[in-house]
Amino acid sequence: QVQLVESGGGLVQAGGSLRLSCATSRLTFGSYSMAWFRQAPGKEREFAARITSSGVLTAYADSVKGRFTISRDNAKNTVYLQMNSLKPDDTAVYYCAAGMGIRDYSVPRSYNYWGQGTQVTVSS
Secondary structure, three states: OOEEEEEOOEEEEOOOOEEEEEEEEOOOHHHOEEEEEEEOOOOOOEEEEEEOOOOOOEEEOOOOOOOEEEEEEOOOOEEEEEEOOOOHHHOEEEEEEEEOOOOOOOOHHHOOEEOOOEEEEEEO
16 A cells, blocks of 8 residues: 655754655655645644645745755655754644645645654744
8 A cells, every 4th residue: 555654853943954754655656746734733734835746846835935845756756845944833743745636736635645744843
């Protein structure tokens, strides 16, 4: 069965950086758009970033634009999220997701497969 496994989360001070990875298996990776969502305690899951199957197009939530960068390595079946200038408000569980034929990339229901999430905690 398809698996998405996130890694790279942890505790970091405000202003610091983290790089999240999402390794996939049993997925025709190069055919899927990939995205990162995040969910803070008591809040709904929200869109952070996405990248098209080819890697040509990316999109970001306004809250992370200019600080986060999404990328992918189709040879390694892996998507990344480089997070710089982290803020306490970035504290959340971060999930990667895979989808095809996406019309609205910012909503969770557009994605077919999800990872289990990785915790990111930013201290002030």
